[in-house]
Amino acid sequence: MWTKEHRARQAVFERRRYPTDLTDEEWKIVQPLLPSASARGRRPGADLREVLNAIRYLARAGCGWRMLPVHFGPWQTIYWWFRRLMRRFLFVTLHNIALMLDPERVGREVSPTAGVLDSQTVKSPHAAGGGGYDTAKRLKGRKRHIVVDTDGRLLMVNLTAAGVQDAAGAGAGAEQIIRVIRKRWPWLKHLFADGVYDRDKLISVAAYRDFVIEVVRKLAGQQGFQVLSRRWVVERTFGWMTRWRRLVRDYEHRCDVSEAMIHVSMGALLVRRIANP
Numbered sequence: 145m146w147t148k149e150h151r152a153r154q155a156v157f158e159r160r161r162y163p164t165d166l167t168d169e170e171w172k173i174v175q176p177l178l179p180s181a182s183a184r185g186r187r188p189g190a191d192l193r194e195v196l197n198a199i200r201y202l203a204r205a206g207c208g209w210r211m212l213p214v215h216f217g218p219w220q221t222i223y224w225w226f227r228r229l230m231r232r233f234l235f236v237t238l239h240n241i242a243l244m245l246d247p248e249r250v251g252r253e254v255s256p257t258a259g260v261l262d263s264q265t266v267k268s269p270h271a272a273g274g275g276g277y278d279t280a281k282r283l284k285g286r287k288r289h290i291v292v293d294t295d296g297r298l299l300m301v302n303l304t305a306a307g308v309q310d311a312a313g314a315g316a317g318a319e320q321i322i323r324v325i326r327k328r329w330p331w332l333k334h335l336f337a338d339g340v341y342d343r344d345k346l347i348s349v350a351a352y353r354d355f356v357i358e359v360v361r362k363l364a365g366q367q368g369f370q371v372l373s374r375r376w377v378v379e380r381t382f383g384w385m386t387r388w389r390r391l392v393r394d395y396e397h398r399c400d401v402s403e404a405m406i407h408v409s410m411g412a413l414l415v416r417r418i419a420n421p
Contacts, residue, residue, distance in 0.1 A: 161215075164200040164412070166193060169419035177238055179229075190217060195225045203408050206389025230404045239411035243297055246414050249421060256293035258334040259325070260378040261357075263289045264385075265306045268394040276305025286394045286402065291325060291335070294374070296381045298410045299332075300324055303399045322346075322353050336360050336374040384413060 166174065171193055178192050198216035202209065209219045216222060229235065244254045265278040268285030277284045289302040302321055325332055335350070335357045350357045360375050385391045388409040396402040 162197070162201055164204045165197045166200075167416075167419060170415050173242075173415055173419060174238060177234060177241070179232060179234075190221050190225060192225070195222055198222045199226055199408055200412050203388050203390040203405055203412075206392065208395075226404075230401065235404050235407040235411060239298070239407040239414065242411055242414035242418060243299075245418050246297060247293075247295075249418060250295075252295070253331075255329055255331040256299070257331050258294050258336070259291045259299055259329075259332055260294070260374055261289070261291050261321075261335050261337040262375070262378040262382075263287050264382050266392070266394045268306075278306040286399075288406070289321065290378065290381065291321070292378050292381045294377060296377045296384070297414065298381060298406070299329060301403060301406055303402055322349050322355060326353050326355075334358065338375060385409060 174196065175193075181187050194216055198212055199222065201207075201216070202212060202222075209223050212219045212222060247254055247256075265283045265287045266285050267283055276286070278287065283306060285306045287304050287306045289304065291299045291301075293299055300321070302324075333354065333356060335355060337357055337359055347357055358374075385406065388405075390405050391409060394402050396405065
């Protein structure tokens, strides 16, 4: 027998047309960060909640801008708002705020002290200008260098051409990624990485900035896939990212748009955790 609580829960479920739609709890977290309407001129007619729903739908479904469902509104309006919010760094800000709230939810410190570094090569169509060929993976496209904490939350991402080797591409010569991590996460002191990052330049730059890089190597006599200590965390994060079909391949012409799509996806994951513990 259905109670009033069951019927209220069913009504909330029916109002959500897609699994990516913002719930009321998520909207309460996101709404204060959105730009307010200007006091002069015509007030915007677009509903920003519907705009964010459309952007999240596009990232999860992997469709093109022109293939968005019509009830979201004109795709030109959605794209215009996406570019405006991206230039205002809204998606990065939303992701970073959720990144600080989520550890507190589980009783962890806000600033991590250890992270895991790795890269992933994704295909990029010729029209997207991926610019590079990864000879190891035999893929043409872009390479994502990411750092995550020990729970798999994305701390930073850097995009390069797929042809750039890991040790050189992790922050344009190994120094940029270390410098950015130091500014954003001053308490992070320990990084885990695979054997590709075992390079003198990276180790020396890390030592100069008071970092310790621990290389996690394959097990002796390892054949096939085996779970490695610490390394499995970043591989799981890559798995979370590729659940969003827009990230399975890199269709973007610009690296900043591609990076924004990553923050849209990972920010949505963190916001949903916080709003629905």
